[in-house]
Amino acid sequence: MSFYITRQHPYWQNQGEEIPFYSVEISKGIDGAGPDMLISKYPFEGEKLLDPHEVIQNVIKIAGAWKKDMRAGKAKRGRIQIVIGSPGISGMEATDSVGKIELQSWADKVSETLPRCALHNDVIDIGDRDVVFDRDSEEYFCCENAYSLEMERREKDLI
Ligand SMILES: [Zn+2]
Numbered sequence: 151m152s153f154y155i156t157r158q159h160p161y162w163q164n165q166g167e168e169i170p171f172y173s174v175e176i177s178k179g180i181d182g183a184g185p186d187m188l189i190s191k192y193p194f195e196g197e198k199l200l201d202p203h204e205v206i207q208n209v210i211k212i213a214g215a216w217k218k219d220m221r222a223g224k225a226k227r228g229r230i231q232i233v234i235g236s237p238g239i240s241g242m243e244a245t246d247s248v249g250k251i252e253l254q255s256w257a258d259k260v261s262e263t264l265p266r267c268a269l270h271n272d273v274i275d276i277g278d279r280d281v282v283f284d285r286d287s288e289e290y291f292c293c294e295n296a297y298s299l300e301m302e303r304r305e306k307d308l309i
Contacts, residue, residue, distance in 0.1 A: 151264065152198045152275055153205045154180050155212060157188040158233075170228030173247075174213045176205055177235060192216065200273045202257035202264070209253065267292040269300045 154177050163171045177183040180196070190196040192215050194208040213232055219225040231247035234256055248256070264273045268289035274281055276290060282297040283290055291297035 151178060152200055153178060153202065154183055154198065155195055155205065155209055156183045157191070157195060157212065157216065158184045158186050159188055160184060160186050170226060171231075172216075172228045173231045173233045174209050174216070175233050175235075176209060182235070200264075200275055202260040202273075206253040206257045210250065265290045267296055269296040 156175050156177065158173045158175050160171065160173060163173075172188075173184075175184055180198075187196075192212045195212060199205050199208070209232055213230055216225060216230060220227050220230075232249075232253065234248055234253075261273070265276050266272060267274050268284075268287070268291055270292060272292070274290055274292050276283075278292075280293045281290055282294055284297065284301075291300065
């Protein structure tokens with residue numbers, strides 16, 4: 151599973167609004183992103199991210215940088231909200247504007263469900279061709295090298 155951060159100018163929320171309404175959106179997969187996406191401007195926007203904690207750090211940075219640009223007159227002024235998921239996308243609930251506490255609890259909750267490398271403990275993408283699944287232990291490894299290292303270590307521990 152991977153996540154994407156996009157900036158959106160949601161058509162459905164801008165009907166009759168005088169001040170533009172924008173959002174920084176977390177979606178599951180690029181295909182799950184809302185259709186009213188703006189062109190990527192800030193770091194990590196539109197990039198594939200695996201770790202939900204990395205996602206929320208960057209969402210907060212992007213929203214902050216965008217607000218700063220608005221105040222400096224470098225971006226069109228408007229209201230910015232942070233949303234998780236997008237309307238009509240299944241699997242992730244579309245939410246109203248979320249704050250830092252909700253973002254943190256979302257990341258904690260999602261993080262527990264994600265496969266991790268049994269050696270490095272970082273979140274891995276099981277769709278990645280380098281990933282090794284060990285049928286005996288039912289564990290994932292980020293690559294063949296990590297798998298070999300861990301298996302060697304375990305064999306030594308047995309002696
Ligand atoms: Zn690893």
